[in-house]
Amino acid sequence: MAESAKESEPDDSQGSQQIDFDYVDLMLDGDLKAQVNYSFVKAVAAAFDEKVRLLEDAEQKVEGDEGEESFTEVAVPEIEAMAQAVTEGCVDFGKIHFWESCETAEIAWEESKDEEGNVVSRAPYGNPHEEPQEGNRILANLEKIAGWLREVHKTHEEKGMGWVSPYGCPEDGQHAYDRRSACITELDGIVEKVKSNVDL
Structure with missing residues (x-):
């Protein structure tokens, strides 16, 4: 966890320092409940990102093969499963701040120097980004999944309702279409909740 106490000057000549906390850790210093919760969020983010990157790798491979089918056509089950895991799974992504x-800010350091100009101590602080960066990619991955699901939906409309049915049944396809439409709406709602959840 972050410590707000001043850090001693590093020994290396460049003055660089490896840190094992980020701006949010620093911001939550002293709030034990929030710190524990954020450690859970980081664990979820890592697991979530690992799964999304597998799909991104598959997307690059499909696009590189230059076949007739797009990634969203060949990966319909995987994309829908990922979306359903977000909207129906054990994690309420809508509660994430x-x-x-x-990443809305990065760690920077305020230095204190002695009379000879030597750095004697350094204290971390948050330096805000002009525009948020991807950071742990929770928000970016939510938006990525929603985008993929929209592409599946668009393809379904273009190819007809029987497209996703193993029997070419329009009725089965319509049920799948309606379920996916509801999932897209829920994903969009989660993204908006995250974006608007800015309070501590």
Whole structure:
């Protein structure tokens, strides 16, 4: 966890320092409940990102093969499963704060020097980004999944309702279409909740 106490000057000549906390850790210093919760968020973010990156790798491979089918056509089950895991799974992504879902600031250091100009101590502080960065990619991955699901939906409309049915049944396809439409709406709602959840 972050410590707000001043850090001693590092020994290396460049004055660089490896740190094992981020801006949110620093911001939550002293709030034990929030710190524990953020540690859970970081664990979820890592697991979530691992799964999304597998799909991104598959997307690059499909696009590189230059076949007739797009990634969203060949990966319909995987994309829908990922979306359903977000909307129906054990994690309520809508409760995640905006500043937990991306990187809004980075750690910077305020230096104190002695009379000879030597750095004697350094204290960390948050230096805000002009525009949020991806950070742990929770928000970016939510938006990525929603985008993929929209592409599946668009393809379904273009190819007809029987497209996703193993029997080419329009009725089965319509049920799948309606379920996916509801999932897209729920995903969009989660993204908006995260973006608007800026309070501590």
